[in-house]
Amino acid sequence: MKYNSVFDIIGPVMIGPSSSHTAGAARIGKAARNLLGSEPTWAKIHLYGSFAKTYKGHGTDLALAGGLLGFETDDTRMAQSLVIAEEQSFHIQFIEDSAATDHPNTARLIVGNEKDSIELVGISIGGGKVEITELNGFELRLSGNHPAILIMHNDRFGAIASVTKILAKHEINIGHMEVNRKDVGKEALMVIEVDQNVEDSVLHELENADHIIQISKIVS
Amino acid sequence: MFRTVAELVEIAENENITISEVMIRQEMDVKNKSRQEVFDEMEKNLVVMEKAIEDSLKGVESVTGLTGGDAVRIQNYMKEHTPLSGHLVMDAVSKAMGTNEVNAAMGIICATPTAGSAGCVPGTLFAVKERLNPTREEMIRYLFTSGAFGFVVANNAFISGAAGGCQAEVGSAGAMASAAIVEMAGGTPQQCAEAFAITLKNMLGLVCDPVAGLVEVPCVKRNAAGSSLAIVSADMALAGVESRIPCDEVIGAMYRIGKTMPSALRETGEGGLADTPTGRFLKDKIFGMSD
Numbered sequence: 001m002k003y004n005s006v007f008d009i010i011g012p013v014m015i016g017p018s019s020s021h022t023a024g025a026a027r028i029g030k031a032a033r034n035l036l037g038s039e040p041t042w043a044k045i046h047l048y049g050s051f052a053k054t055y056k057g058h059g060t061d062l063a064l065a066g067g068l069l070g071f072e073t074d075d076t077r078m079a080q081s082l083v084i085a086e087e088q089s090f091h092i093q094f095i096e097d098s099a100a101t102d103h104p105n106t107a108r109l110i111v112g113n114e115k116d117s118i119e120l121v122g123i124s125i126g127g128g129k130v131e132i133t134e135l136n137g138f139e140l141r142l143s144g145n146h147p148a149i150l151i152m153h154n155d156r157f158g159a160i161a162s163v164t165k166i167l168a169k170h171e172i173n174i175g176h177m178e179v180n181r182k183d184v185g186k187e188a189l190m191v192i193e194v195d196q197n198v199e200d201s202v203l204h205e206l207e208n209a210d211h212i213i214q215i216s217k218i219v220s
Numbered sequence: 221m222f223r224t225v226a227e228l229v230e231i232a233e234n235e236n237i238t239i240s241e242v243m244i245r246q247e248m249d250v251k252n253k254s255r256q257e258v259f260d261e262m263e264k265n266l267v268v269m270e271k272a273i274e275d276s277l278k279g280v281e282s283v284t285g286l287t288g289g290d291a292v293r294i295q296n297y298m299k300e301h302t303p304l305s306g307h308l309v310m311d312a313v314s315k316a317m318g319t320n321e322v323n324a325a326m327g328i329i330c331a332t333p334t335a336g337s338a339g340c341v342p343g344t345l346f347a348v349k350e351r352l353n354p355t356r357e358e359m360i361r362y363l364f365t366s367g368a369f370g371f372v373v374a375n376n377a378f379i380s381g382a383a384g385g386c387q388a389e390v391g392s393a394g395a396m397a398s399a400a401i402v403e404m405a406g407g408t409p410q411q412c413a414e415a416f417a418i419t420l421k422n423m424l425g426l427v428c429d430p431v432a433g434l435v436e437v438p439c440v441k442r443n444a445a446g447s448s449l450a451i452v453s454a455d456m457a458l459a460g461v462e463s464r465i466p467c468d469e470v471i472g473a474m475y476r477i478g479k480t481m482p483s484a485l486r487e488t489g490e491g492g493l494a495d496t497p498t499g500r501f502l503k504d505k506i507f508g509m510s511d
Contacts, residue, residue, distance in 0.1 A: 001221070001223070001375045002374065002375055003371060003374040003375050004221075004250055005247060005250060005251065006243050006246075006247050006262075006364060006367035006368065006371060007247075007261060007262075007265075007367075008371075008374065009332070009333045009366075009367040009370035009371050009374060009379075009396075010262065010265055010330065010331075010332050010333075010341075010363045010364075010366060010367040010370070011265055011330055011331060011332075012330070012331055013264070013265060013268045013328060013329070013330050013331075014328070014329065014330075014331055014335060015326055015327070015328060016322070016323030016324060016325070016326050016327060016328075016329055016335050016338075016435065017323050017324050017326060017335055017336070017434070017435035017436070018334070018335050018336055018435050019331040019333075019334040019335040019336070019338075019380075020334065020380045020381075020382055020487075021382075022335065023331065023335065049382070049483070049488075050382040050483075050486065050487045050488050053433060053488040053489055053490065054430070054433030054434075054487065054488065054489050056433070056507065057430070057432050057433035057434035057435075057489065057506075058433065058434070058435065059326065074328055076328070078326070079326050103383075104382040104383060104483065104486060104487070104488075105380070105382050124380075125378075125380065125383070126333070126334065126374065126378055126379040126380030126382075126383060126388075127331055127333045127334050127374065127379050127380065128331050128334075128335075
């Protein structure tokens with residue numbers, strides 16, 4: 001089921017005016033920030049469908065920028081987020097894209113800094129709830145219902161086992177897991193939804209495991 | 221976990237508990253939290269709703285100037301006149317519109333189930349409160365009952381205007397409020413479902429056609445429609461009126477109607493009221509351009 005909590009329906013507490021176009025957009029921005037794992041200095045954001053048609057009226061641009069700055073949905077600085085970004089020399093570009101998408105509220109975010117960059121696609125499915133459907137070219141379905149760990153790794157035998165062994169040692173239960181690769185022996189992505197937030201010390205341990213390239217986490 | 225309204229009502233009847241109690245127990249189970257934690261979290265939402273209504277009664281105006289001030293206008297009217305539709309209905313209408321006026325002004329609200337439809341549930345709650353004098357716990361339960369029905373709609377259809385039109389937003393919100401009113405007034409779980417079905421049936425086909433793509437016109441007044449209908453449907457259900465089409469089938473119809481709705485009428489600001497001479501004029505005036 002897409003929605004699993006009453007607080008998906010009664011909530012979130014948010015700055016208006018639209019749960020899909022404002023609160024949901026802020027959450028997509030925040031997810032991108034978390035996945036980048038460091039302070040972004042630039043972003044290129046493609047907007048599709050209803051996002052592209054109505055983003056100015058709904059403050060979708062302000063909300064995406066706010067999320068990228070780490071704001072929650074009820075942060076009163078939301079209306080000033082683009083000014084705040086500019087003050088921090090964080091450059092954000094919005095592109096109204098006419099390409100067809102499966103969902104009417106879709107955004108593609110390419111976010112980075114001097115060290116790193118990521119590309120993700122997020123959809124805002126209603127009432128402030130979002131899903132991440134693509135990360136760095138990998139298709140995935142990240143609901144945000146649970147905390148998650150995203151692990152970029154090399155497609156080698158033992159990579160998955162080395163990760164799950166560490167999680168088992170720390171008594172962390174896996175609720176949902178998927179593995180996706182670009183080609184045999186190339187880069188691969190492991191998405192693991194867990195029941196509790198994972199400590200940074202565990203993430204460090206995972207980072208040092210065999211064949212692991214990069215790790216990020218999403219807090220639910 | 222309940223998936224349909226029929227299952228929700230069945231659990232409530234079998235265990236001889238209210239709809240709100242079914243929702244509370246499920247939330248405790250899913251999130252592995254205590255009753256107190258779940259109640260406290262919901263009370264925070266209630267506090268936000270109360271504050272938004274208070275703010276609106278001081279008078280607010282959106283950045284564009286398209287909306288604001290109507291909640292106060294109606295409250296003033298009620299002081300000097302006896303509203304034809306009755307005090308309770310107009311009080312709910314004023315508080316629902318007020319919540320959405322605050323939303324349009326980029327104030328803080330609680331989405332129920334969405335921001336564009338955030339007026340119906342709190343608007344009716346704080347109006348019905350004056351008549352039924354509920355305890356704080358009963359007010360929090362009102363939100364759990366609303367949430368239980370919204371939960372079914374969200375998982376079986378949609379709650380966003382971009383996906384399913386306004387029927388999915390204000391339609392769902394008004395229907396959720398109807399069910400919650402029935403429980404607060406002492407109705408049965410089945411009567412909650414009847415009230416929900418009656419409201420949603422009368423919102424079927426409602427399109428999402430915001431002028432200039434803004435959550436202002438007609439959204440604020442649609443919350444007035446949703447909350448007044450919610451009270452009327454609740455009274456009908458409490459009187460014993462039943463929906464000939466079962467609740468889950470009404471939700472299914474809403475889903476299929478939304479699926480066939482053209483995108484111009486699903487929150488793109490391209491059709492309906494947005495595409496009237498005045499709608500286009502306002503858009504040009506606000507954004508200073510035409511496309």
